[in-house]
Amino acid sequence: MSATAVGFGDSRAARFWNATIGKKIVMAASGAVLFLFVVAHLLGNLQVFLGAEHFNAYARLLRVEPALLWAARLGLLTMVVLHVWASFQLLLLNKMEARPVGYVKKKNIGSSYASRTMYWSGPIIAAFVIYHLMQFTLGIGGTPFEEGKAYENLVAGFQVIPISIFYLIAMAMLMTHLFHGVWSAFQTLGVNHPRYTPMLRTLAKLIAIALFLGFASIPVGVMTGIVHT
Amino acid sequence: MNLTLHIWRQKNASSPGKMVRYEVKDVNPEMSVLEMLDVLNEELTLKGEDPVTFEHDCREGICGCCGFMINGVAHGPQAATTTCQLTMRHFKDGDELFLEPWRAKAFPIVKDLMVDRSALDRIIAAGGYVSAPTGSPQDANAILIAKENADLAMDAAACIGCGACVAACPNAAAALFTGAKISHLGLLPQGQPERVERALNMVAQLTVEGFGSCTNIGECEAVCPKQIHIEVISRMNADFRAASRKSRKEPYQDPSEFRRWSFGLKS
Amino acid sequence: MQLDSKIPSGPIEQKWDRARFEMKLVNPANKRKYSIIMVGSGLAGASGAASLGELGYNVKCFCFQDSPRRAHSIAAQGGINAAKNYQNDGDSIYRLFYDTVKGGDFRAREANVYRLAQISVSIIDQCVAQGVPFAREYGGLLSNRSFGGAQVSRTFYARGQTGQQLLLGAYQALMRQVDTGQVKMYPRTEMLDVIVIDGRARGIVTRNLATGQIEVHMADAVCLATGGYGNVFFLSTNAKGSNATAVWRAYKRGAAFGNPSFTQIHPTCIPVSGDYQSKLTLMSESLRNDGRIWVPKKTGDSRTPDQIPEDERDYYLERKYPSFGNLVPRDVASRNAKQVCDQGRGVGPGGLGVYLDFRDSINRLGEQAISERYGNLFEMYERITDENPYKVPMRIYPAIHYTMGGLWVDYQLQSTIPGLFVLGEANFSDHGANRLGASALMQGLSDGYFVIPYTIGNYLASNKFDKVDESHAEARGAVENVTSITRRLLSIKGKRTVDSFHRELGKMMWDFCGMGRNAKGLEQAIGKIRELREQYWQNVLVPGGADDLNQSLERAGRVADFFELGELMCIDALHRNESCGGHFREEYQTPEGEALRNDNEFAYAAAWEYQGQNQAPKLNKEPLEFEYVHPTQRSYK
Structure with a gap:
């Protein structure tokens, strides 16, 4: 049996998960949560432009109630695990099993670059998230870190040019991931309408670009000296 | 015009295959691609070589038999056209054409450019029907159907089951095919009573057959000779989601046992 | 050979009812003890196999294509007739019957045609229930159009893909039976002989086209629904695989062949373009509803159509048949096209073509309306010819399309070999010497859904079957x-x-x-x-x-x-x-x-009997009696 083995004697939940559409729905739903988190995260982070005091107060606010913080973290972690796990199983099915012999020639005529590179943009974003947590949450990213001084950590971190560039690349990947991911989630959840879907796809792209610009503004702000200690 | 062809030749499912090069001369631009292969086959036969096997029947774009990859595109470069209706006008003197069979685990090769698409039949057998035994129905006009729904159902029902969607999909998914049937029946009042079961069973069969998953990228609709829109996939997803929630039945035992009816090709 | 058409007695409108009552029934519990072979999976084959499966018989269904859904019924474009009279325009079962007998030029069996007209009504009900997406009006009711020479609108249609949608309906019903195990499907399998034991059809020999294996399948009755033989002509609108092998080998085993010369030429096909041509493409006859057929008045006129002024055009059908005009039956339209081409007035390469012009309809109704009605046909024409029919008139020429002839069958659809039933285009049946448009689908489904389930039961219940196997x-x-x-x-x-x-x-x-x-x-x-x-x-x-x-x-x-x-x-x-x-x-x-x-x-059906290789076949005659529709000279003037 394959990675997505069908156990039809199993429960209804297993039936859902074993169908590729079930996994995709899990990916769409978890992706939607992560997307909302990313939006909220950006809005919070943009406060860096209001100065150190404001930003550090915001950082402290997030940690006022450890139980809530951990609930949110565990929630997000669950979403990440589901998203990655489902996509990994589908990756095995799609790339290793469903077409054992490939084409000598194959042209893509209907799909966007972003949609075809989800399996690249996803892992790059994941790698970035891991480093991002090491750098700014755990303080083991190799840049100066002091607990409770989020603003200072941020500025010190982004003053290292290679790190900022990596950050920018990751944000570009996030943008392309969302180019396709946002509307694809709607499609997977069964929402498609000849009038609204094209609007949704445009809107998804605009949001993705806005997120990129928003996130990019922070390291760029640091590197250009607009944000400084 | 003169062309160079590279055609996948494979004696049967178990032998290895390879691309073989052929030169064809004086191709008339009014010919269809299949007629060009007919001419090649006549030549090969007279030379004592094995002619190229390819599936074809109606040659007017409706039976769904024909189809192979032409330079990496299912059914070739013209949109909304099956291979049998693709004329050689779309190529020019000196062109090289790569002809390859549909590739998918669920479509094992029978010979050369011919594949076994019985997986698609088994998906229909899993639930792509309305149970209306002969003789039982009411008067046809007793069922009112909004014109828009009837038209949308017809759009989806136009699927010819050629398998180009599977061939073009980087994941070899049969989502467009399955979505089309689920949409066709799901949009009509006649399809409602079995809607839940249909979605669960047809989608389960997709996995049994070894098709990949849909990543919503749209390669399928770009090659579909009947221009079926990926909106049908979203309808399938919605039906599957709703069915997973609504169904009170326990998932049944391995459905593959019911649907392994022989096509003479499997042991 | 004694031909017994087994026409039930009584007034024509009661014959089928009477026959159904008189037919013996197979006890529901006993049906599973009988096995039936169905060769072919088109409209007649798929609908028949599905219906017999639903009744509980063990059915084996064979098709040479890779899937039962590919049978050539799928290519029928225009529609299916039914005497529903939904349009309140004077249609009735009797009128459909009358039109079909007259359209067949009085060479069909009245009782069969009347039954066909009766059943037509149930076919539409059946197909709608299966989810066939017929065209509809805004109110949600079914839409109809007039088709192929009929003066009432009794044709139901699903865009230009009616055959496809009806076949998919039957195919889906068949797949449902396959899933239950009631029908076993054998695709890529060709029938090559009938096995006749003690004078009755008891099985077939097949070749598995993928492996070459020759197999024997035994059963209590055999049905052939293998379609027509238009491919005798090499160039026809039939699919490349359509063939006569099943009916021909049955003929050689003793089934009489009825009216083999009755072939239908369809007037609106795309003309031949070269000697590599492998088949001819049909453009739905519905195009004649809005297109006007003409040729130049002068012979050898080589001007492009737009340069030929109105008074130098000969709208020959409108001229010769003022009341039917461009909608004359197929045989008349075809013959006239041949005549004008023989006169040297044909158009296009080789002079084998006539114009089918939509200019006036586009001016009257607008391009939008024409596109809604025929958009897919226009696209198909342009794909093949590279000419835009909105701008340039289409060129059309007749082509072999359908064969009215086929194995001779009685009212029960049984051939002269007991136990060998023949359905759909494969039998000689109901269309006489000419078939009306949109009637082929009707006949295929009528035979499969509503005739064979009764008549085969009668045969099975009336006979005893010894066990036979392939060692016989x-x-x-x-x-x-x-x-x-x-x-x-x-x-x-x-x-x-x-x-x-x-x-x-x-x-x-x-x-x-x-x-x-x-x-x-x-x-x-x-x-x-x-x-x-x-x-x-x-x-x-x-x-x-x-x-x-x-x-x-x-x-x-x-x-x-x-x-x-x-x-x-x-x-x-x-x-x-x-x-x-x-x-x-x-x-x-x-x-x-x-x-x-x-x-x-010649008011008879000719049933030819095989006498051995290189022997002249023997002619048997089934006299045709016309009690209701009295033979007249057909006139469409």
């Missing part, structure tokens, strides 16, 4: 017959390909047994066909072997049968010294050039 001498004999044909074809190793012979045969048939026929030509053709057939058996080159997928071998067997059938068609056409419907003998025409029937001598 007759079964082994049939296998030997099949393998010897294959061996012979492969061993010739000549110098000409199968297709080159087939093309030559087709050309002969078209020239001598096509739209116009005469005694001299037919006599000549019979000799030539025999000669060519001899050459075929000496000089055909079939590459490859028998134990593998071998498309050349498949074609070789079919073409071998086409030779013999083509000869029989000519014999039949030669013997029928009259013109009727699609059979136009040039010696027998009215002063205006219309078909001239001879009801005194």
Whole structure:
């Protein structure tokens, strides 16, 4: 049996998960949560432009109630695990099993670059998230870190040019991931309408670009000296 | 015009295959691609070589038999056209054409450019029907159907089951095919009573057959000779989601046992 | 041979009811003890196999394609007739019956046609219930159009894909039965012989086209729903795989062949463009509702159509048939196209074409309306010809489309071999000498859904069946017959390909047994066909072997049968010294050039009986009596 083995004697939940559409729905739903988190995260982070005091107060606010913080973290972690796990199983099915012999020639005529590179943009974003947590949450990213001084950590971190560039690349990947991911989630959840879907796809792209610009503004702000200690 | 062809030749499912090069001369631009292969086959036969096997029947774009990859595109470069209706006008003197069979685990090769698409039949057998035994129905006009729904159902029902969607999909998914049937029946009042079961069973069969998953990228609709829109996939997803929630039945035992009816090709 | 048509007694409107009551029934619990073979999975085959499966019989269904959904019924475009009278325009069962008998030029059996008209009503109900997406009005009711010479709107349609949608309905019903195990499906399997034991059909011999394996399948009854034989002509609107092998081999086992020369030529096909041409593409006849057919008045006029002024155009159908105009029946439209082309007024390359012009309709209704009605047909035309029919008139020419002839069957659809039933286009049945548009789908589904389930039950309940298996001498004999044909074809190793012979045969048939026929030509053709057939058996080159997928071998067997059938068609056409419907003998025409029937001598169905290889077949006659529709000269003026 394959990675997505069908156990039809199993429960209804297993039936859902074993169908590729079930996994995709899990990916769409978890992706939607992560997307909302990313939006909220950006809005919070943009406060860096209001100065150190404001930003550090915001950082402290997030940690006022450890139980809530951990609930949110565990929630997000669950979403990440589901998203990655489902996509990994589908990756095995799609790339290793469903077409054992490939084409000598194959042209893509209907799909966007972003949609075809989800399996690249996803892992790059994941790698970035891991480093991002090491750098700014755990303080083991190799840049100066002091607990409770989020603003200072941020500025010190982004003053290292290679790190900022990596950050920018990751944000570009996030943008392309969302180019396709946002509307694809709607499609997977069964929402498609000849009038609204094209609007949704445009809107998804605009949001993705806005997120990129928003996130990019922070390291760029640091590197250009607009944000400084 | 003169062309160079590279055609996948494979004696049967178990032998290895390879691309073989052929030169064809004086191709008339009014010919269809299949007629060009007919001419090649006549030549090969007279030379004592094995002619190229390819599936074809109606040659007017409706039976769904024909189809192979032409330079990496299912059914070739013209949109909304099956291979049998693709004329050689779309190529020019000196062109090289790569002809390859549909590739998918669920479509094992029978010979050369011919594949076994019985997986698609088994998906229909899993639930792509309305149970209306002969003789039982009411008067046809007793069922009112909004014109828009009837038209949308017809759009989806136009699927010819050629398998180009599977061939073009980087994941070899049969989502467009399955979505089309689920949409066709799901949009009509006649399809409602079995809607839940249909979605669960047809989608389960997709996995049994070894098709990949849909990543919503749209390669399928770009090659579909009947221009079926990926909106049908979203309808399938919605039906599957709703069915997973609504169904009170326990998932049944391995459905593959019911649907392994022989096509003479499997042991 | 004694032909018993088994027409029930009583008034025509009660015959089917009476027959159904008189027929014996098989106890529900006993149905599973019977096995039935269905060869073919088109409208008749799929609907029949599904319906028999639903009743509880064990059914085996065979098709040569890779899937039952590919049968050539799928290519029917225009629609399906039914006497629903939803349009309140004067239709009735009786009128559909009347139109069909008259349209068939009084060469069909009245009782069968009346039953067909009765059943037509249930077919639409059945198909709608299955989810066939017929065209609808804004109010949600079914839409109808007038079609192919009918003066009422009784045609139901699903865009230009009616055949496809009806077939998918039947196919889905069949798949449902396959899933329950009631029907076992054998795709890529071709029937090559019938096994007749003690005078009854008890099985078939098949070849698995993928593996080459010869198999025997035994059953209590055999149904053939294998379609028509238009491919005798090589170029036709039939699918490339459509063939006559099943019916021909049944003929050689004793099933009489009815009216083999009755072939239908469809007036609106895309003209031939070159000698590589592999088939002809039909454009739905519905185009004639809005298109006007014309040719230049002058012979050899080489101007482009837009340069020919109105008064130099000959709208010959409107001129000759003012009341039906462009909507005259198919045989009349085809013959007239041939006449104007023979006069040298044909258009396009080779002068074999006439214009079908939408200019006036576009001016009257707008391009939008025309596109809504015929958009997909226009696109198809443009794909093939590279000409835009919104701007340039289409060029059309007649092509072989349908064969009214087929195995002779009685009212129960049983051939002259007991236990061998024949459904759909494969039988000679209900259309007489000419089929009306949108009636083929009706007949296929009528036979499959609503006739065979009753009549086969009657046969099974009236007979006792000893157990027979493939070791029976007759079964082994049939296998030997099949393998010897294959061996012979492969061993010739000549110098000409199968297709080159087939093309030559087709050309002969078209020239001598096509739209116009005469005694001299037919006599000549019979000799030539025999000669060519001899050459075929000496000089055909079939590459490859028998134990593998071998498309050349498949074609070789079919073409071998086409030779013999083509000869029989000519014999039949030669013997029928009259013109009727699609059979136009040039010696027998009215002063205006219309078909001239001879009801005194030829009001019968010709049922030809096989007498052995190279023996003249024996003619049996089933006299046709017209109690309700009295034969008249058809007039569409």
